Amino acid sequence: MLTVENLSASYGPVRALSEVSLAVERSRITAVLGANGAGKTTLLRTLTGLVPAASGKASLDGVEFIRRPAEDIARMGIAHVPEGRGVIQELTVEENLRLGAIWRRDIDVQAKMAWVYELFEPLKPRAGKPAFTLSGGERQMLAVGRALMAEPKAMLLDEPSLGLAPLVVASIMALLRRLCDEQGLSVLLVEQNARSALSVADDAVVLSLGKVVVSDSAEKIRDDEELRHHYLGF
Amino acid sequence: MSNFWNFLLIGVSNGLVYSLVALGIVLIYRSTRVINFALAAMAMFSTFIAATLIDRNVPYFVAFLAAMVFGFLLGAVTERFVMRPVESKSPLNAVIVAIGMLIFLEAMAGVIWGAKLRNFPSYFSLIGLKIGGTRLAISDFDLFIVAVVVVLLLALSVLFRYTKLGLMMRASAFAPEVARLLGVRVGRMLTLGWGLACAAGAVAGLLAAPKVFLFPNNMDGVLIFGFTAAIIGGLDSPVGALVGGLLTGVALSFIGGYLGSDLETVGAFLILVVVLMARPEGIFSSMSARRV
Numbered sequence: 001m002l003t004v005e006n007l008s009a010s011y012g013p014v015r016a017l018s019e020v021s022l023a024v025e026r027s028r029i030t031a032v033l034g035a036n037g038a039g040k041t042t043l044l045r046t047l048t049g050l051v052p053a054a055s056g057k058a059s060l061d062g063v064e065f066i067r068r069p070a071e072d073i074a075r076m077g078i079a080h081v082p083e084g085r086g087v088i089q090e091l092t093v094e095e096n097l098r099l100g101a102i103w104r105r106d107i108d109v110q111a112k113m114a115w116v117y118e119l120f121e122p123l124k125p126r127a128g129k130p131a132f133t134l135s136g137g138e139r140q141m142l143a144v145g146r147a148l149m150a151e152p153k154a155m156l157l158d159e160p161s162l163g164l165a166p167l168v169v170a171s172i173m174a175l176l177r178r179l180c181d182e183q184g185l186s187v188l189l190v191e192q193n194a195r196s197a198l199s200v201a202d203d204a205v206v207l208s209l210g211k212v213v214v215s216d217s218a219e220k221i222r223d224d225e226e227l228r229h230h231y232l233g234f
Numbered sequence: 235m236s237n238f239w240n241f242l243l244i245g246v247s248n249g250l251v252y253s254l255v256a257l258g259i260v261l262i263y264r265s266t267r268v269i270n271f272a273l274a275a276m277a278m279f280s281t282f283i284a285a286t287l288i289d290r291n292v293p294y295f296v297a298f299l300a301a302m303v304f305g306f307l308l309g310a311v312t313e314r315f316v317m318r319p320v321e322s323k324s325p326l327n328a329v330i331v332a333i334g335m336l337i338f339l340e341a342m343a344g345v346i347w348g349a350k351l352r353n354f355p356s357y358f359s360l361i362g363l364k365i366g367g368t369r370l371a372i373s374d375f376d377l378f379i380v381a382v383v384v385v386l387l388l389a390l391s392v393l394f395r396y397t398k399l400g401l402m403m404r405a406s407a408f409a410p411e412v413a414r415l416l417g418v419r420v421g422r423m424l425t426l427g428w429g430l431a432c433a434a435g436a437v438a439g440l441l442a443a444p445k446v447f448l449f450p451n452n453m454d455g456v457l458i459f460g461f462t463a464a465i466i467g468g469l470d471s472p473v474g475a476l477v478g479g480l481l482t483g484v485a486l487s488f489i490g491g492y493l494g495s496d497l498e499t500v501g502a503f504l505i506l507v508v509v510l511m512a513r514p515e516g517i518f519s520s521m522s523a524r525r526v
Contacts, residue, residue, distance in 0.1 A: 026410060074417035088409045091401075099405050102398060103417035150417070 001025050002078075002154045002186045007056035007066070009046040016042040017210045019056065024154070024186040026201075029176065031201035032190045033232055036145040036212065039210040040190040041083055044156045045190075046223055049073045060154055075103050079147035083158040087142045089132035092121055096131055100149030114127060116145040119175065137168040144172070148179065154186040161193045169193065173200045194232040198222045206231045241491040242370035247376035248445075248459075250383040251471030254438035255460020256467060256475035257390075265407035265424055268317065268328040274434045274457035275339035276312075278307040281348050281448055284440055285354055286352065294357040301440055302433045309432025310425045317428070318421075322356020343450040349453075354443035376385060379441050386437060387476060390430070394472070403427055459486065462502045466470035466509050467525035468516025477518065 002024040009017040015040045024030045025037040036070050045051040047058055049070035058066040065073050074080070087096050097116060101107050117124040120141035126134060131142060140160055147155055157176070162171040177200045180187050191197035206227070214227060221227060228234055229232060255273065262270045270276075284301035288294060316335060320327040358374035393401035405413040406423035414420050442456050463482040467474025482505065489501035509516070 050411065050414075070411075070414040071417050071419050074415055080415045082412065082415065086409075086412045086415070088405055090408045091404065095401055095404075099401060099413075099416050099418070102402060146416070204484055221408075 001061055002143070002188065003057075003059050004043075004047065005057045007043070007046060007058060008054045009042055009051050010054050011042075011051075012066075015054075015210055016051075017046060019214055020205075020207070020210075022188075022205050022212070022215065024188055026184045026186055027181055028202045029180050029187040029189055029200055030186060031194070031197040031204040032207060033192075033194045033197060033204055033221075034207035035089055035231070035233075036192070037208040037209075038089070040207055041158055043157050043207070044080060044188070045083045047073075047156060048078060051063050053182050071103075074150075077153035078156065079141045079150060079152035079154070080156045081147050081158060081160065083162065087131040087134070087139050087146070090130060092128050093134070093142055094127045097149055100146035102155075107149075109149075112149050112151075116148060119148075119179075120145050135167070136163050137172075140164060140168075140172060144175075148183075151183075152185065154188070156190070158190045159192060160189070161191060161196055169196050173197075176200060194228070195234055219220055236368065237491065240377065241487045243370065243372040243376070244491075245484030245487030246480060247372055247379050247483070249463075249480040249489060250379055251438050251456065251479070252335065252459045252482050253476045253479025254383060254386070254434050254441070255456055256463035256479050257387075257472055258431040258435040259464040260467065260469060260472055260475045261427055261434070261450060263464070265403070265410075265427045266313075266317070266321070267325060269461075270428075270431065271329065271332040271457075272312065272335035272339060273432065273435045273460075274451075274453040275336045275343070276305060276308050277442075278448070278450060278453040279308065279339050279343055280436035281354065281439035281443045281453075282343055285352070285443075286347075288355055294355070298440055301436050305436025305439075305449050306433040308430040309435075310429035310481040313425045313428035318424075324388070329445070330440040340450040341394075347450070349450060351447050351449045354440075354448045356444035360444060366402040375444060382437065382441060386434065387472075390434075390472065393444060399426075457501050458499065459483075460518070462506045466517060467508055471516070471518035474516060474518025478516075 004020060004022050005018045006021055007017060008019055020043060022030060032043060034040055042051055043111060046053050049068060053066045057064060060076055060078060063076065065076055097113050098109060101109050122138055123141055123145065131139065134142060160172055173196050176187060179185060189197055189201060197219045198221060204211050204216065204218045204221045206214040208231060214221065235359050251411060259270060260272050262268060280301040283304045284297040287297035287300055312335060316331060317328060320331050356375045358378045360373045362369045362371055362373055370435030402418045403423045403426065405418055406420040410420045438456065439453055445454055446456065457484055463478035464475055466481055485505055486498045486501055490498045
């Protein structure tokens with residue numbers, strides 16, 4: 001279970017996150033919604049150690065991790081799929097996948113890779129190709145597949161739907177739901193595309209100017225027309 | 235005609251040394267976007283270490299290995315304690331610190347070993363090989379250079395392409411932030427990269443010294459040629475470093491042979507200017523591939 005308590009972060013004098021709290025239990029998806037600049041990406045980057053936290057706490061299954069170096073946080077089992085896919089373009093598909101489990105010594109990399117290729121069939125024939133030859137959707141599959149290689153406990157996804165065709169978005173969302181249930185993952189899903197995020201999420205928080213303005217079940221937020229109009233634009 | 239072949243062979247032999255220097259520059263540039271101007275001094279210092287050991291009757295190959303290890307440690311320590319503090323600042327800071335390191339090491343070498351030209355022993359003969367009745371311009375030592383560079387390049391490509399460590403080093407170079415998110419200890423990879431680069435520089439120094447002799451600042455010229463080679467190769471491609479070194483070596487050998495040896499340095503700069511004007515990203519840079 002991923003818990004965040006009163007987390008704040010700043011870029012110089014600009015406060016980008018203020019006192020954000022949320023919790024994601026195992027096998028559950030929490031969507032983080034909000035407009036551009038609401039602090040969604042900063043929230044993920046602060047959690048995984050790329051942006052220093054000004055104050056607050058975060059823990060995974062009771063183990064505090066905020067203010068640890070990014071690589072140690074990754075090694076605790078927190079996978080961050082950054083915005084813009086985050087695949088390493090110069091490396092091949094297979095090298096990207098291997099890298100996903102690079103710190104795990106107790107994993108059968110071949111078997112894991114075979115499993116990822118089963119989940120994302122289009123990747124298999126491209127195994128030896130550099131990642132820059134992949135389409136946007138394939139890169140997203142690779143980024144998610146790579147994150148799964150290390151058998152993470154929590155997965156943080158930043159705008160996985162960005163720039164993808166609606167059909168691809170739908171299949172990625174459905175897959176996230178399935179993985180979350182099967183693997184017992186805690187998923188924090190940052191999305192601008194509120195509609196598709198709410199379609200798979202259990203809970204949702206809405207950020208505005210770095211603050212949590214609403215925190216409720218996804219269903220309630222979906223049904224609250226006024227809130228949707230005001231913050232989510234649909 | 236025999237002149238032509240001799241110039242070509244010498245060019246290849248010198249060029250492989252420039253390739254090593256270029257490789258030292260490339261390994262660091264592609265992971266930290268810093269040109270390590272101190273590489274010349276590091277190569278010189280490591281070679282002086284070998285010379286001192288050989289003076290004390292340490293066998294040549296032991297001294298050779300010791301100089302490589304010294305170069306590795308010097309590079310690693312420099313990255314960790316000299317370059318790391320300026321890593322997050324503007325690139326100009328790193329350049330100035332690297333030049334400072336160059337001046338410091340050359341001055342230290344002057345203090346320790348004296349500012350006089352000394353020769354460096356070569357294990358193999360420097361006298362031209364004889365094939366049939368003709369004497370070639372290349373010697374046993376040149377063959378040794380070829381062997382060393384080929385072995386070193388093969389070892390490095392195996393390391394980078396087929397090992398977990400190499401994969402982590404490449405990931406750290408291409409996308410440090412993503413690598414950290416995947417649990418790679420990027421800082422350690424940078425230290426290791428500097429170590430390897432400076433070990434390659436040390437070998438270049440050991441191979442160049444029998445021909446250019448040893449003096450606190452006389453690897454600077456080798457660095458200029460190696461730098462030319464690295465630019466031709468595109469600054470971030472190890473294969474480019476190899477090819478760039480060979481091209482530079484052969485071109486300079488022809489310029490020196492046909493036009494006069496004092497034109498070699500001018501020639502290197504001329505090549506540099508032409509390459510930068512015609513194809514500023516170099517011939518082998520991955521940047522052009524990425525633009526697709």
